[in-house]
Amino acid sequence: MAFISSGYDPKQPMKDRITDIGPRHFEEFYPPVIKKNKGKWLYHEILEPGVLVHVSETGDKVFTVRAGGARLMSVSHIREICDIADKHCGGHVRFTTRNNIEFMVDSKDKVEPLKKDLLSRKQSGGCYKFPVGGTGAGITNIVHTQGWLHCHTPATDASGPVKAAMDVLFEDFTSMRLPAHLRVSLACCLNMCGAVHCSDIAILGYHRKPPMLDHEYLDKMCEIPLAIAACPTAAIKPAKVDLPDGRKVNSVAVNNSRCMFCGNCYTMCPAMPLQDDVGDGIVLMVGGKVSNRISAPKFSKVVVAFIPNEPPRWPKTTEAIKQIVEAYAKDARKYERLGEWAERIGWERFFDKCELEFTHHLIDDFRDPAYFTWRQTTNFKF
């Protein structure tokens, strides 16, 4: 493993340095039919699950075949995507916000061979490499974060539960039987890099134990005032601690009853870890949306306060999700998003129909917003 230089010279880091050039210009990458018809699209149709056609005022059409991706992708997998795009799409491909892969062709006869090619590619264990779907009134790819594979704060894994959930939801990826779009997202901790707070169904990793205190190292590893300031509930205060060997050190004390396990202190201070095998798990939230369609964007609401982590397949989590999806599919009206349905029938009915238990953990007790979620009317249902 000899070191190969790219041309960079560490002795003269500024020599020939190029910075702040930004990304490549998007136009370089447009397929010709997109470049020619940009801004001229008249309408689109979903021909079948995963296959779209967009029709331009010039008469041109672009056919898109959307395939699911595992977001976490090896370069071998990306090279295979490139091979497919070279073979069918003139060397063009695009990714969606939800980590799907879109292959575009400019005529209808190219669709079937493309689709066939995609669906014929299987992994060694039998999984599809490129399942086709993710359009219309169904479930598309789950946006997610890093999890145990690459982050330091997760309360659950990301790619693992997502693989397990997508296996369970697969039929709704390849079909469009639901009343409306249903978006599922996963974030492995409250930082919500995966932005789940507005998804129809959100899978959220959550800690349930206050931080451990590594007293011997705390003052050495952390700026104590920063750790104290990081706590949103002011649960942390400075403390002098006696170590078993008789030394007295500067450290902190945590008022456990004020801790809501957000992990901010750990973010500021590595000597306050809080991850735990039984403490950590999953919160399920539902009913969020971001589109302004019919009703305003909404936050997702907590409907299951805790499910233990059950690697490798998180069966309780996927089962609860399936229950919610089935109840929604059965009961909601056409065009009604999951949250709109829950609001129409009332949350008391939502818990009945989804067969979920309502517990005291589901009543908000965090600052002002809590008050606005308690019921201030006698118009409830039995």
Next chain:
Amino acid sequence: MAKHKTPLLDQLETGPWPSFVTDIKREAESRAKNEKGVEYQIPQDVCEDILGLLELSFKHGRTHWKHGGIVGVFGYGGGVIGRYCDQPEMFKGVAHFHTLRVNQPAGKFYKTEFLKQLCDLWDMRGSGITNMHGSTGDIILLGTTTPQLEEIFYELTHKYNQDLGGSGSNLRTPSDCIGQARCEYACYDTQALCHDLTNSYQDELHRPAFPYKFKFKLDGCPNCCVASIARADMSFIGTWRDDIGIDQEAVKAYVGGEIQPNAGAHAGRDWGPFDIKKEVINLCPTECMKYKDGKLFINNKECTRCMHCINVMPRALRIGNDRGLSILVGAKAPILDGAQMGSLLVPFIKAEEPYDEIKEVIEKIWDWWMEEGKNRERLGELIKRQGFQKLLEATEIKPMPQHVQEPRSNPYIFWKEEEVEGGFKRDVNEFRKHHQR
């Protein structure tokens, strides 16, 4: 023969959905064989070790990545995320496993030639594992060692004309929906504005000077396919001010059942014949639509552009022609003070190059936030702390009913001294002449 046994991960190799485990194993095998004779610059068995480490996390129910580790490329404060494993002896290949965020092209269109170049680069100088893409939008190259960082940056900029994205307390890599490139609902060119803002604010993107992170996201219409309204400090959402275009012939075709409603999005189930009254007129949230004598009428003045009718009948209805965008500010995830949705600041602004008007709003907001924001305070939290009025003052935008859902219900109004005739200073002795103690 795999280096580490992974009985738990192996169970994720079945089922229909693509398995990341199988994929990483495939990469591990390819690196072990090295048929192309790549001169790997980081340990060849890195993929085995990442699987081994992840298996350990599956067993322990806990992450095995250490907190922190500041690394980067010279002159940048963002774009690289340092990562060290807490079992380096067991998994030498991933002892350092830093991530690079590579700024994605707007709209995420690619030529395979470019992707293959990235693959070659990441094969040789990294783990061969990526995220396509990270949640923020960047291409994420997962896992390399410190000595490779400058080399990768040098290759990216010199060979591939490509820069890193943002991380840290700075402008995060802006991202956009597909927009006019392939969507008939797009009210402005999301890619053009995304690219322009990304390039105009390279300094803010790469050199953290903000109290905390700051995100731009751009949606071409109120359907919000990149969720800008929920996850950006400034969301740019396309809209229009004039009338929805109607093609009455196409309306007839929908009513007659010749065209499928909602572009065929509901084809997976028999919902019965299309009923324009039930599915469009009665669902219009502002009740501004009418269907009479086979014709559709919209009282556009009352329409709030929710997109529903257009979504249902894309061939009959069209976004208006006087197009631009709305700016909403302050969305964020729950940390620290609870989740916030974006709040409307600018109802309408034209989106035309060079976008000076838009940039004026951005820069005024940054000036205010950098002046007043506390460490790790997102824009939304500052707005909550100081009040929406302060935001209006900072941006010199006139208050209007569009800014509120409803006017305040408490009358505890903070009048400023200069707003009250004669100011706050009064003479109590003068007062006492007419009012005994």
